[in-house]
Amino acid sequence: xxxxxxxxxNFRGYTDQTIELYDDLNxxxxxxxxxxxxxxEALEIFFNNETVKLDIYDLNKKRTNDxxxxxxxxxxxxxxxxxxxxxxxxxxxxxxEYLLDSDNYLTIRKVWNASGQSITKNSxxxxxxxxxxxxxxxxxxxxxxxxxxxxxxxxxxxxxDTSAVNKSICSSIRKAIYDFSNIEDTDLEEILIPIDAxxxxxxxxxxxxxxxxxxxxxxxxxxxxxxxxxxxxLKAITKSILSNLQSELDALKDQVVEATKNVGxxxxxxxxxxxxxxxxxxxxxxxxxxxxxxxSFTFEDEEGIPINKRGSGVxxxxxxxxxxxxxxxxxxxxxxxxxxxxxxxTAQHPDWQKMLYTxxxxxxxxxxxxxxxTTHSPSLGALVPTNNIIYLYKENHDVKxxxxxxxxxxxxxxxxxIMPNIEITKVSSNIKLIICMEGYTDIEFLKNIxxxxxxxxxNNPDILIIPLGGSTLEHWQNYKYLDKLSNIPQFHIxxxxxxxxxxxxNKITQNQMHKAIQTKFYEIENYIHPDxxxxxxxxxxxxxxxxxxxWKETWKDQNIPKxxxxxxxxxxxxGDRKLKDTSDAGxxxxxxxxxxxLTQISHLEDLxxxxxxxxxxxxxxxxxxxxxxxxxNEINLLNIPxxxx
Numbered sequence: 001x002x003x004x005x006x007x008x009x010n011f012r013g014y015t016d017q018t019i020e021l022y023d024d025l026n027x028x029x030x031x032x033x034x035x036x037x038x039x040x041e042a043l044e045i046f047f048n049n050e051t052v053k054l055d056i057y058d059l060n061k062k063r064t065n066d067x068x069x070x071x072x073x074x075x076x077x078x079x080x081x082x083x084x085x086x087x088x089x090x091x092x093x094x095x096x097e098y099l100l101d102s103d104n105y106l107t108i109r110k111v112w113n114a115s116g117q118s119i120t121k122n123s124x125x126x127x128x129x130x131x132x133x134x135x136x137x138x139x140x141x142x143x144x145x146x147x148x149x150x151x152x153x154x155x156x157x158x159x160x161d162t163s164a165v166n167k168s169i170c171s172s173i174r175k176a177i178y179d180f181s182n183i184e185d186t187d188l189e190e191i192l193i194p195i196d197a198x199x200x201x202x203x204x205x206x207x208x209x210x211x212x213x214x215x216x217x218x219x220x221x222x223x224x225x226x227x228x229x230x231x232x233x234l235k236a237i238t239k240s241i242l243s244n245l246q247s248e249l250d251a252l253k254d255q256v257v258e259a260t261k262n263v264g265x266x267x268x269x270x271x272x273x274x275x276x277x278x279x280x281x282x283x284x285x286x287x288x289x290x291x292x293x294x295x296s297f298t299f300e301d302e303e304g305i306p307i308n309k310r311g312s313g314v315x316x317x318x319x320x321x322x323x324x325x326x327x328x329x330x331x332x333x334x335x336x337x338x339x340x341x342x343x344x345x346t347a348q349h350p351d352w353q354k355m356l357y358t359x360x361x362x363x364x365x366x367x368x369x370x371x372x373x374t375t376h377s378p379s380l381g382a383l384v385p386t387n388n389i390i391y392l393y394k395e396n397h398d399v400k401x402x403x404x405x406x407x408x409x410x411x412x413x414x415x416x417x418i419m420p421n422i423e424i425t426k427v428s429s430n431i432k433l434i435i436c437m438e439g440y441t442d443i444e445f446l447k448n449i450x451x452x453x454x455x456x457x458x459n460n461p462d463i464l465i466i467p468l469g470g471s472t473l474e475h476w477q478n479y480k481y482l483d484k485l486s487n488i489p490q491f492h493i494x495x496x497x498x499x500x501x502x503x504x505x506n507k508i509t510q511n512q513m514h515k516a517i518q519t520k521f522y523e524i525e526n527y528i529h530p531d532x533x534x535x536x537x538x539x540x541x542x543x544x545x546x547x548x549x550x551w552k553e554t555w556k557d558q559n560i561p562k563x564x565x566x567x568x569x570x571x572x573x574x575g576d577r578k579l580k581d582t583s584d585a586g587x588x589x590x591x592x593x594x595x596x597x598l599t600q601i602s603h604l605e606d607l608x609x610x611x612x613x614x615x616x617x618x619x620x621x622x623x624x625x626x627x628x629x630x631x632x633n634e635i636n637l638l639n640i641p642x643x644x645x
Contacts, residue, residue: 001077001210001336002370003043004105009072010060010114012038013399019390020403023078024364026372027384029412030392035399036374040216040340043372046073046110047214047338059114062397069115074129076105077211085206087142088170096175097142099203102131102190106207109192126196128203133178133187140191141174143199149173156180209246212336212370217344246335257286336368343374362583430461433623434485436468436492441592442524443467446493446616448596449527452604453617462624468492489623492516493616495523515619520612521556525591527613529603530555532595533564539571552608561587 003021008014013035028036041052059071081104084091094100101107107129112119132140141149146168153173156162160180166172195204264284272279344356364371375384390403391412437443443465450457457463468482482490492508494501496518508516521527530544530551537543543564544551561584568582604610 004078005076007074025388028374028390034392044216071112074109076107087206090171092171098132101129127192128195131188133183212338214338216340218342260286338370340372432462434490435465439467445592445596490514525560528591
């Protein structure tokens with residue numbers, strides 16, 4: 001279960017806004033005080049109301065209707081439609097009970113009455129947004145008692161056979177009524193079903209155990225003792241571990257409660273022998289606490305000083321490595337976890353920022369994990385895929401939200417001050433060709449195999465090689481930069497696995513000076529012969545059988561890093577302990593940086609890849625050996641101080 005969208009009304013700077021969220025990584029970008037942190041804190045209030053607590057001052061002061069004094073935070077979740085929930089006694093599916101919204105999401109709305117002098121527990125009302133056949137059932141069946149829905153069922157006795165319906169089970173009765181009613185789409189209308197009291201509470205009790213765990217890591221503020229839960233990011237460790245053991249712990253708690261009650265009952269029985277009147281007035285009551293209140297986790301130095309008392313840089317460094325560890329940890333829990341980080345770049349070296357971002361990306365790729373980040377760091381923002389950006393800005397004092405739209409990228413890059421990653425000092429009059437590839441690993445591969453074609457890419461002053469693929473903000477700026485360098489021949493090489501590159505290639509090749517291709521193999525890593533893997537990886541079970549030629553038929557079309565990663569993890573689980581980094585990214589880096597150095601012409605020929613790569617280098621040689629090009633005009637065009645001597 002993950003968040004797909006949220007709706008905020010009358011909360012701080014938000015009057016009436018909907019925010020669409022991505023399934024994995026969400027990077028919220030905008031200028032200071034635009035409302036980035038508000039989104040994360042609204043989620044914290046919705047899920048926990050601990051690290052950040054709602055108060056009367058959160059009511060929007062510029063709301064359109066001054067009489068409207070309700071704060072609304074509504075969250076929509078993508079769910080497994082096949083999963084069942086026990087609302088009564090028998091498991092049922094939410095869709096069959098008409099408890100999903102019109103988009104088939106599980107949507108929970110929390111409404112706080114802010115008309116008083118303070119926000120209390122009684123201020124909160126919780127609802128389920130349901131696309132319900134309200135015209136047929138003015139009171140939702142799921143909110144009715146069994147005696148009432150039996151009466152509803154009896155109305156069908158004359159027209160339908162109700163004898164087979166189990167009238168002792170509410171869900172069976174409701175299903176029969178829905179079936180007999182011939183419900184159509186025109187009968188459905190979104191309504192709010194109260195789920196915090198009376199019969200509606202059983203709905204919330206059933207689904208809340210499946211709601212995601214939400215952890216908010218705020219940017220640093222004044223370090224007070226009362227802020228320990230805020231400053232200590234490691235609270236998430238115990239809570240996430242306990243969530244994986246929830247069923248076992250609940251069973252243990254039930255045993256303790258039952259045993260304790262039995263002791264109490266025996267005590268009352270003995271009391272009854274002496275004073276029946278008093279005994280009859282008593283009954284055993286056992287109170288319990290949440291398991292996470294019984295455990296805490298932190299790090300202490302040799303002098304016993306906890307992490308929350310250390311400097312911001314140290315706390316953030318530990319936080320960095322917590323997420324790195326989480327990215328590597330295999331979780332079997334079906335319960336989702338959402339990590340929200342406010343300005344993770346705070347008090348961190350740029351290199352650590354990149355490491356943290358990489359760890360968060362890897363963590364977001366894990367099953368049932370969702371990441372939300374706010375940032376205004378150019379170095380971190382430059383790494384962000386453009387299709388994971390949520391951009392916030394203000395217009396007429398109102399928060400505007402845009403995402404997944406190329407038009408806004410100029411605003412985003414301007415907001416963060418992101419510049420192209422092309423090093424101006426390398427742009428000199430010697431440059432005869434610009435080679436553009438998807439990433440740094442691809443560039444290393446090309447440099448390392450150039451020797452197979454009697455060419456030196458590593459130390460060639462005539463060539464500028466830049467990473468230009470992917471969809472990061474930095475890459476976006478690079479494309480704009482290269483448009484102004486159109487008089488310099490360019491050679492673009494992109495992996496076959498991304499369909500959108502076809503559109504980019506068509507644009508580039510409109511200039512006859514340029515060449516742009518997609519690889520015939522799935523991606524660059526497919527050009528590394530599997531016989532070379534033995535130099536980096538030791539595993540007992542075979543990854544691929546190269547004793548015959550059958551493997552070649554499918555090799556070029558496979559996602560090699562992903563498949564090798566899965567194979568290595570399986571080997572590790574089976575006892576192989578001398579394995580290198582098993583992540584997709586780690587494998588990509590090792591194949592391109594290390595194993596490509598060992599590549600020989602015979603390896604490329606065996607893969608049927610030599611002719612393709614030879615065509616690449618024929619073009620490179622043609623342009624660098626014959627082309628006379630200068631960049632003086634281009635540098636002047638860009639108004640960049642010349643780096644040429």
